Amino acid sequence: MNFDLSSEQLAVRNAAVRFAEKEIYPKVAEQERNCTFPKETIQKMGSLGFFGAAFPEEFGGTGSGYLCHAILCEEISRAHSSLRTPFNLQAMTCPATLLQWGTPAQKEKYVKKLVSAEWMGLFAITEPDVGSDVAGIKTVAIKKGGRYILNGQKTWISNATVFDAGLVFAKTNPKERHRGISCFLIEKGMKGLSAREIADKLGHRCSPTGTLFLEDVEVPEENRVGPENEGFKVAMTALDRGRLSVAAGAVGVAQACVDAAVRYAREREQFGQLIGTYQMVQQKIAEMRAGVEAARLLLYQCGFLKDQGRRDTLESSIAKYFASQVAVAAANDAVEIYGGNGYSEEYPVSRLLRDAKLYQIGEGASNIMRQLIALDALGWKKANG
Numbered sequence: 001m002n003f004d005l006s007s008e009q010l011a012v013r014n015a016a017v018r019f020a021e022k023e024i025y026p027k028v029a030e031q032e033r034n035c036t037f038p039k040e041t042i043q044k045m046g047s048l049g050f051f052g053a054a055f056p057e058e059f060g061g062t063g064s065g066y067l068c069h070a071i072l073c074e075e076i077s078r079a080h081s082s083l084r085t086p087f088n089l090q091a092m093t094c095p096a097t098l099l100q101w102g103t104p105a106q107k108e109k110y111v112k113k114l115v116s117a118e119w120m121g122l123f124a125i126t127e128p129d130v131g132s133d134v135a136g137i138k139t140v141a142i143k144k145g146g147r148y149i150l151n152g153q154k155t156w157i158s159n160a161t162v163f164d165a166g167l168v169f170a171k172t173n174p175k176e177r178h179r180g181i182s183c184f185l186i187e188k189g190m191k192g193l194s195a196r197e198i199a200d201k202l203g204h205r206c207s208p209t210g211t212l213f214l215e216d217v218e219v220p221e222e223n224r225v226g227p228e229n230e231g232f233k234v235a236m237t238a239l240d241r242g243r244l245s246v247a248a249g250a251v252g253v254a255q256a257c258v259d260a261a262v263r264y265a266r267e268r269e270q271f272g273q274l275i276g277t278y279q280m281v282q283q284k285i286a287e288m289r290a291g292v293e294a295a296r297l298l299l300y301q302c303g304f305l306k307d308q309g310r311r312d313t314l315e316s317s318i319a320k321y322f323a324s325q326v327a328v329a330a331a332n333d334a335v336e337i338y339g340g341n342g343y344s345e346e347y348p349v350s351r352l353l354r355d356a357k358l359y360q361i362g363e364g365a366s367n368i369m370r371q372l373i374a375l376d377a378l379g380w381k382k383a384n385g
């Protein structure tokens with residue numbers, strides 16, 4: 001077993017670190033204050049191939065693999081977690097799903113544009129009444145001639161107000177649950193499609209989220225992605241990949257908490273000593289660091305398995321679950337180490353605490369991950385099939 005990163009993986013990490021130093025850190029505080037959507041930065045990352053690690057060259061990728069994707073995502077999230085979202089929408093959930101399930105024409109039209117971030121992507125499952133219970137979605141797609149008519153509402157959808165093209169899931173057989181869902185490609189400007197931003201959210205303030213309204217949206221049959229009524233499978237394969245980015249984002253946030261805590265503990269004095277000399281502060285730093293190292297190993301294991309073409313539903317769920325717990329605990333501890341200053345926007349740790357929480361919710365809430373992991377352990381439902 002070799003735990004060393006290859007020279008290519010190290011080069012990818014360095015590229016992300018350099019990009020973050022030049023393009024992200026100098027702007028993060030102001031963008032956070034103004035809830036700015038940094039589209040230009042995302043497009044720069046796209047043109048540098050940051051979203052294309054797991055894509056072949058013919059589709060605008062670099063072919064460097066899933067582990068490289070995880071490394072890039074981790075380093076960018078370490079600088080600004082809002083910039084983790086495009087690692088799903090411009091890579092793992094939207095275009096990679098098209099690459100797996102799409103027709104040649106769909107791949108040709110959309111994948112390159114999404115991976116380069118020329119077009120902003122979207123991936124819409126969640127609805128006002130349905131989150132974890134994906135098979136219970138209520139949006140319908142009724143077939144009429146050569147098209148489907150979509151009606152319903154999607155909420156908590158990243159990029160809902162800024163997307164150019166993306167995937168939406170709807171019931172083609174409303175009487176069925178898992179076996180009644182299909183996946184469709186939608187584009188900005190389709191008649192009957194509108195969106196409203198969800199403002200004032202806890203964290204990820206520079207990653208727009210919104211509600212998508214579908215009122216008699218006509219989608220041509222050639223925009224269906226994958227076979228009719230097999231959209232649940234399409235969604236699950238997308239979430240398997242999405243969990244890699246989410247775990248990477250959580251590791252990045254947790255590492256940023258260690259960075260910030262160490263910096264402060266080496267500067268701040270109380271009772272005539274650096275606070276880093278107190279054992280109780282050291283204990284927190286040690287726990288944070290051990291958590292990040294363990295979460296990173298789980299993450300890289302998933303990148304490795306995906307690069308081998310092996311199914312990793314169990315491993316990616318464990319990585320996502322564990323890394324998100326570590327990120328929230330580390331952010332909590334980092335704020336505590338900063339004391340009153342941790343409560344201020346002058347330092348990064350309040351943002352880290354806000355952003356960390358999302359990782360326990362999106363791409364399968366922690367309880368859903370616990371359930372999947374436990375059912376596999378009990379032998380009642382093997383996660384990897």
Ligand SMILES: Cc1cc2nc3c(=O)[nH]c(=O)nc-3n(C[C@H](O)[C@H](O)[C@H](O)COP(=O)(O)OP(=O)(O)OC[C@H]3O[C@@H](n4cnc5c(N)ncnc54)[C@H](O)[C@@H]3O)c2cc1C
Binds near residue numbers: 204209366367371
């Ligand atoms: C910032 C942000 C961005 C998002 N972006 C997207 C996006 O781009 N696309 C998209 O489709 N969705 C997106 N989501 C939605 C996200 O995927 C859902 O919030 C998540 O799946 C949980 O669903 P829910 O919020 O409806 O919670 P619910 O499913 O209602 O769950 C509420 C609580 O009940 C628990 N629970 C539910 N079922 C069970 C069970 N069987 N056993 C035990 N506990 C259970 C959950 O763990 C949770 O604690 C986003 C959410 C946020 C906050």
